[in-house]
Amino acid sequence: MGLVMGFWRGQPTGRGAGLQRGPSPAADPAGALRPWHANPACGKPRWLVWALQPVLVALTLVLLCLATGTALAAPAAVPGQPTSAAGVRYRCGGDPLLARTENGAVDAVAIPNTSAGTLPGAFVVLEWRGISLQLPRTNNAGAPSYTDGRWWWSLENPDQPRFRLRRGTIEEFPCSREP
DSSP: OHHHHHHHHTOOOTTOTTOOOOOOTTTOTTTTTOOTTTOTTOOSOHHHHHHHHHHHHHHHHHHHHHHHTTTTOOOOOOTTOOOOSSOEEEEETTEEEEEEEEOOSOSOTTOTTOBTTBOTTOEEEEEETTEEEEEEBOOOSSSOEEEOSSEEEEOSSTTSOEEEEEESEEEEEEEEEOO
């Protein structure tokens, strides 16, 4: 107990390596039991408190953003650019497919290659045969198309989109929109 009390009083503890002797409790009863960072007579490094302060402020701001949902808010929809959160149902290769398009993170609304309500940065999520594919929009001219280099989804005809898989050869799955 004496070592702990000596630490809080600023008195040397153990070998007393580098500690300054603080005032005795009788000489300064109000400051005798202050923690080391608030005790001016204590030789503890105050730079540590000042160094940690920005870290604590940043952590507080991050937690505040997470608590209010600011950091997790969905990107705002681009005016006049519909997104299909519900998705469109197709039958591709004999199996049901659900396609949802999102505009994603878009830097500028006035990009000249806007096509069919999608912008570069948009993507499509395809749920088919137990797999879920997220394909980014290509920058090709014409109707929107999406690819990751292996899968290809193109909406040249929205009622019969093109859905392909490239595995050495190109395998095409005929698609049609379900009513």
